[in-house]
Amino acid sequence: QGVDWNNATWVKEGMTLQETNLIPEGHPERRTCRDQYGGPSGSPTCEEVPAYPANQGQCGPHSCDTIIFLNASVDFEQPIDPTNFTLAMVGRNLSKAKFTYIFPAQNEQIRIAHSSEEHDCNTTYTEEDEEADDYGHTYEAREECQSYHNVDDLDYALTAVTEGTSFSRIFTYDNEDWPAAREYFIDFTTMPPEVDNPPTWSDDAPSEGDLLPVAGLGDSEYIVDLSDINSWFDDDLGAGMLNVDCSGAAGWSLEEAEANHWTVTSPSSGASTTVTCEATDSSSQSSGVRTFSVAPIFSITPTNTTTLDEFILTFSPTDSVTMAVTMTLKQYGVEVPVTFTLTGSDAPITASAGTLSPGAVDVYVQATAEGMAPFDYMYNLGLSKQSLPPTVEVTGFEWVDANYILRGHFSDPDGETVTFTLKIDGVQQGQVSVSGNIWETDEIPFDLLAEGIHTIGIDACDTSGVCTSIAEDVELVIEDPIDNLPDTISSSDDGGGLPAPGIGVAIMALIGAGLVGRRRD
Incomplete structure (x- = not known):
């Protein structure tokens, strides 16, 4: 059966484009452009920078990863049936890109019926640009390239959001395999599945009575978000389409910040409470309830907030539970991780700032323990890397x-x-x-x-x-100049010697x- 292609076109109006590190700034080896298009070399409006960092191991403001954010609408050549359609993509030119599509809300929930991914190493590419140096040359994929075809095994996230339904996936491609073709086909439908089982708690979900850890700094923070729901529940329509409700949190503030996002705010750093959560599907079938405790697990105190070489932060746990902790200094895409174990007593932790650039530094902390849901939190402790003078x-x-x-x-x-x-x-x-x-x-x-x-x-x-x-x-x-001239100036006309009038003005002063x-x- 042939494919009835319905191509999409980006709509310029309302399009927003942002970048991170697209043009590295301040590299000490920057230079004026050479052999630039449309102008002579050395134009002050053009500058080149190396494609490697200024300091060994450093990424972020100087080089390494480039991230481009594009937010826009698309127009289709033909009207589409929003209850039954296929999203097709060719991914040969996507080294790594995350696409998120928001589909408008409908009377019946949309779901993914089928998906497929094909990687074809037998595809060739012939350069057809007559002005190109390799015009007429045909390229083939490397011998190590491996073809495959996966059916209904695509990793994606389908989630109910305020505007309707969100579909997102990270598409990747190994550039070494070029020009191998990569194609994706994802079938969407609003038809219910043949069998609609109730949602269930997954093996990765926290058990009854487990701890949902928080930072407990008096700020609102999530205890349930979309990633938790996708990890905690299984359902025929996809865990992201479930409705999750939580209640309890006596003495705390518990709010549904947005669809299926639950936050708490602790009254003090030492307080604890409990919450009860359950998931229901579109047929009102329930996963059953589970009750969890909620409490802070440690406090963090920096010994120094500014440095040229290293930060020292003291972790003070709230109880004697053994935790595996990873603390990561984060700045402009540069990460400095430190892994350690907390066993119930204060622990001073040292992290090098050598690869960081001058400016603010965030602290991202992850922790795991028996009987505790995974913890992660981005701390703003007022840390900053000092700048060395030019x-x-x-x-x-x-x-x-x-x-x-x-x-x-x-x-x-x-x-x-x-x-x-x-x-x-x-x-x-x-x-x-x-x-x-x-x-x-x-x-x-x-x-x-x-x-x-x-x-x-x-x-x-x-x-x-x-x-x-x-x-x-x-x-x-x-x-x-008068001090360096004779008293009289000879004249061939009258044979006499006369002073030189106005010589201080007529002869420019010598500058030494x-x-x-x-x-x-």
């Missing part, structure tokens, strides 16, 4: 007539952008131009300055506001400027 060197100077130019190299150990300020005798004036890691002042007009020693100051500040200042002392000596000294503030 390094600035003077490599030389130049005279252009009566104008003085100073130049040098610079770098920033944190890879941040560095901006320069030029000061003459402490007063900001003039500009400093930058090309790659070279800086150079504008021409400084010494013929407009008074005789004596003048200080040329350079302030170099990184994005974090940490600065390095250097200064050059330049002596300006103005020689009187010497480099006196250099200092670094």
